[in-house]
Structures are given as structure tokens and as C-alpha cells.
Amino acid sequence: MKLVVDAALCQGYGLCHDEAPDLLELDEFGYAGTISEGIVVPERMSAAEAAVGICPARALRLVD
Numbered sequence: 001m002k003l004v005v006d007a008a009l010c011q012g013y014g015l016c017h018d019e020a021p022d023l024l025e026l027d028e029f030g031y032a033g034t035i036s037e038g039i040v041v042p043e044r045m046s047a048a049e050a051a052v053g054i055c056p057a058r059a060l061r062l063v064d
């Protein structure tokens with residue numbers, strides 16, 4: 001699975017980074033980007049799902 005950020009929706013709240021700091025990084029304005037092209041290993045799926053779930057802007061999703 002891959003974690004994808006919709007940059008048009010991201011509002012820079014930064015909550016996703018708290019859930020998965022190894023999967024997401026924040027730029028200087030707090031906007032999220034993925035690390036390692038968003039690839040999520042099975043052991044980190046729960047963290048990725050938590051990040052998706054906590055984003056108030058619904059800017060994150062998991063894709064095959």
C-alpha cells in the first residue's frame with residue numbers, strides 16, 4: 001500500500017505527522033509530504049491508517 005497526500009486538500013495541521021513520523025514529513029509551513037514515495041510496509045499499516053483517520057482535511061488516503 002501507498003500513503004498519498006492530496007496537496008490541494010492539506011491544510012498544514014500536522015496531526016498526521018504525530019501518528020506516523022516515519023511515513024510523513026512536514027515542510028516549513030507544516031504541509032505534509034510522504035517519505036520513501038509513501039510506501040507503507042505491513043508493520044506500519046496501523047500507523048498509516050491512524051494518520052489517514054486523524055487528518056481533519058481528509059487529505060490522506062491509502063492506495064494499492
Ligand code: SF4
Pocket residue numbers: 005009010011012013014015016017030031032054055056057058059060
Ligand atoms: S493532518 Fe492532514 S491537513 Fe494536516 S498536515 Fe497532515 S495531511 Fe495535511
